[in-house]
Structures are given as structure tokens and as C-alpha cells.
Amino acid sequence: MKPRWTLHGYVLAAVIPAFLVSLAFFALLFELIDLFANLVKYIQNEASPAEVFRILGLYLPRCLSLSIAPAMLFATAYGFGVLKTSNELIVIHGSGVSLASFSVPVLLFAALASAGGFWFEDSAALPMLRLKKEASRALMGQTVTLNNAEIALYNRTTGVVWTADYFDDPGASLSGVTTVRRDPKGTFLERVDARRARWDGSRWEFLDVRIWTAQPDGSILERFLPAWNAPYYAESPASFRKGRKDLEDLNTQEALEYALFLKSAGLPFVGALAEAYERYTFAATPLVVALLSIGAGGRLRKNILLSSLLLSLTASTVYYVIRMVSLLLARLALVSPIAGAAAPVVFFLVLGILLFRTAHT
Incomplete structure (x- = not known):
């Protein structure tokens, strides 16, 4: 039993440090995107560096929440890619350890990241995002009335x-x-x-x-x-209140209640309900992309760092494109709210299972 636990610790040691570094990298990337998107407004309103950094600090939890899935994808692909190029995977499989057994600790870690990410999004990221929007409006002299x-x-x-x-x-x-x-x-x-x-x-x-x-x-x-x-x-x-709510400012329970309110009031509700359901499917994304990258990581042979980064960025882009299209179809009532919310995750789950089943063992 001890060698098996040692092997599990070894694969986690190959993935977790890369996950933490890539989590910081993607969070910084999201912060920079937001900064440059609003940089002209900050300059026009003569915002001080302290005010800008305060807004960036309030946005940090949301950036971390958004970064969990691409960081998990990059870290797992990079970790397994390094093991593949160093021929360590060949030794491990030759000793009778299957890829499924070897990957269990990584999948458990990804499941923990999914559950923790869901809790972090609801309890920290979204409340801080509301504060960030309020601080941005105050800095730019914008007022919002709900009367x-x-x-x-x-x-x-x-x-x-x-x-x-x-x-x-x-x-x-x-x-x-x-x-x-x-x-x-x-x-x-x-x-x-x-x-x-x-x-x-x-x-x-x-x-x-x-x-x-x-x-x-x-x-x-x-x-x-x-x-x-x-x-x-x-x-x-x-x-x-005046105007429709921004679902991005609501936690999961509030988003569901708002969608049901729209339904009871006879207002268009399908899009809001699909976005509320998407909170649950998005939380499962780190686990799904971990499965995907385990199958893909063993196929990387050269420039593992760049290949893993390219894989994570490409997969993230494809995910958000599919998400945008599926939610649009849900709003148009062409698919059900659940189908619109689950489409990106189901697509990557099927792709991940296919890559995992065809991976060299």
C-alpha cells in the first residue's frame, strides 16, 4: 500500500504546484483585461492609483474563481506531459499501474476544486464583485437608481x-x-x-x-x-425595482429565485433560468477539464509548457463560445434551460472521456 500512496503523492506533486502558479497567472490575466478595458475611464476621471488598486483588489476573488478551470486544465496537461516526455509514464504503466488508477488523486483534487470553487464563487467572489461595481460607479460618477x-x-x-x-x-x-x-x-x-x-x-x-x-x-x-x-x-x-437584475450580481439561490419570479410574473424567464442552472454546471468544469487534460497531456511531446498553455487557452475559448451559443439558444427557447446550461460541460465531458479511453497506457 505504501508504494501506491507514494505514487499518488508523486502525481499530485507534479500537478498542484503548476495549478497554483497557473491560477495566479490566469487571475493576473483577468485583472489586466479589466484594467485595460477601463483604463481610459480611470484617466478621464483622474482616479488615483490607490483607488484603481482598490477596485482591482475587489475584483481579485472573481478573477480567482474564473481562473480555477483553465488553471486545472493547464496544470494537469503540463504535469502529465512532463511525465510523458521524461518516460516516467512508461515506467509507471509498465509496473502494472493503469492510467485510471494513477489519475485518481488528480481527479479527486479536481473534484475538491470544483466544490470549493462553487462555494467560493457564491460566498466571496460575487459579493466582492458587487462591491467592485459600486466602487467603479462611484469613481466614475455614475449613479444607479432602483426607484x-x-x-x-x-x-x-x-x-x-x-x-x-x-x-x-x-x-x-x-x-x-x-x-x-x-x-x-x-x-x-x-x-x-x-x-x-x-x-x-x-x-x-x-x-x-x-x-x-x-x-x-x-x-x-x-x-x-x-x-x-x-x-x-x-x-x-x-x-x-427599476430595470432587470444583472444575474452576475446574484448568488445561485438568488438567481434561481429571480428566474422563478420572472416565470410567475409572466415575463421572459428562460434565459435567466439557464444562467442560474449554468452556475451548477460551471462548478463541475474543473473536474471535467482535468479528465480532458489527463488524456491530452500524455499526447504532448515537445514544448510542454507552451503546448499546455495553448491547450488551456484554446479549450477556454471553445468553452465560452459554446456557452454563449447554448445560452442564446436557451433564451430563444430553441433548447431547454438545462440543455443550454449543460451543453459546454457535456461537450468537454464527452471529449475528455474519448481522449482518456484512447490514451496510451
Whole structure:
């Protein structure tokens, strides 16, 4: 058993250092892309170096998250390529150790990177990305208001139609509110007119209210109340904000909830749902590309460093092109949201299995 553990430690020692170095390299590459994309704006707004470096620092977690998959691809291809060119793979296979058995620790490490990357993306990268965007807007003098006017909203789940003259986002309040609630068959149940409504954390409290409620005998009961609330009126304040949300600013759970809200409101939701599902498939990418690069790494014979770098950059480009096309097809309802989200990963998984099965052992 000890020689096998020694062999597993040896292959990890060939991959992990390369992974850490390439992770830093790709993160730096993403940082430089963002820096040069906004460099003219920084100069025009006379941004100080400290302000620019603060924005770059806030963007670093997102860069690290995006770099995990290409770094894993490069490190695995490079590690196995070096073992191949030094003829060490021949010795290992000649001793009776199969490629599948030899690759287990690398695949386990890739699976750990996938799980850790998913957690890191949701808990650190996306919150810091929101702060980065806020800092960039503040530096460039841009303001974003989420207040909204002339609102009309329908929630299919609760059967409530909302109209309001104005929504104040900082105060979480509505002015000139009218709601109409109906059952699934479309039968009138209740209408609420209120001068104002405020969010209490779980539902809306209506002020200066006039209520019409359908009675079992078919009559309508009219009431006037200074304040009133009911569990049917728990629409999130985010539903009334101006403009569509940027899913890049939302964690996975929030993105799913937003897609389901769009669906319940009768708005286009397929694209948002596909992007929410894509969070899960993207998290599996390091494991998939590790499988791909194990099969490809043994085929590299010369200039291992450059060949591995070229392989990782090419695969990353192909991945993002397939992702862009598949999500576009999902938005156009030509494929299902799950198919649109899973297409890039499935493509590389099939390619990885093919290369792995045909690799020399």
C-alpha cells in the first residue's frame, strides 16, 4: 500500500504546484483585461492609483474563481506531459499501474476544486464583485437608481395584480397602490386601494386602505381601515425595482429565485433560468477539464509548457463560445434551460472521456 500512496503523492506533486502558479497567472490575466478595458475611464476621471488598486483588489476573488478551470486544465496537461516526455509514464504503466488508477488523486483534487470553487464563487467572489461595481460607479460618477414609477406587476402564483404610482427603494414603500386578487379560475376575490404601503420585512402593510372583498353569497364587502395587511401580499420589494437584475450580481439561490419570479410574473424567464442552472454546471468544469487534460497531456511531446498553455487557452475559448451559443439558444427557447446550461460541460465531458479511453497506457 505504501508504494501506491507514494505514487499518488508523486502525481499530485507534479500537478498542484503548476495549478497554483497557473491560477495566479490566469487571475493576473483577468485583472489586466479589466484594467485595460477601463483604463481610459480611470484617466478621464483622474482616479488615483490607490483607488484603481482598490477596485482591482475587489475584483481579485472573481478573477480567482474564473481562473480555477483553465488553471486545472493547464496544470494537469503540463504535469502529465512532463511525465510523458521524461518516460516516467512508461515506467509507471509498465509496473502494472493503469492510467485510471494513477489519475485518481488528480481527479479527486479536481473534484475538491470544483466544490470549493462553487462555494467560493457564491460566498466571496460575487459579493466582492458587487462591491467592485459600486466602487467603479462611484469613481466614475455614475449613479444607479432602483426607484420606479408607473408599476404594473402580476404574480401567477398568488394571483395578485399590482399597480402603483411610485416605488421608493431605500424606504421600501409604494405610493398609490392598487391590488386585485383572483383565484386560479380568474374569479374576483379582493381589491385593495391604499394611499401608501410599506414593507415590514415579511409582507406589505397598507395605509389608508379601502378594501372590497367577495363574500360566499356573491356580495361585495367594502371596508375602510387606517392600516391593514394580509399574507397574500408578500411580494418582494425587489420585484418593484427599476430595470432587470444583472444575474452576475446574484448568488445561485438568488438567481434561481429571480428566474422563478420572472416565470410567475409572466415575463421572459428562460434565459435567466439557464444562467442560474449554468452556475451548477460551471462548478463541475474543473473536474471535467482535468479528465480532458489527463488524456491530452500524455499526447504532448515537445514544448510542454507552451503546448499546455495553448491547450488551456484554446479549450477556454471553445468553452465560452459554446456557452454563449447554448445560452442564446436557451433564451430563444430553441433548447431547454438545462440543455443550454449543460451543453459546454457535456461537450468537454464527452471529449475528455474519448481522449482518456484512447490514451496510451
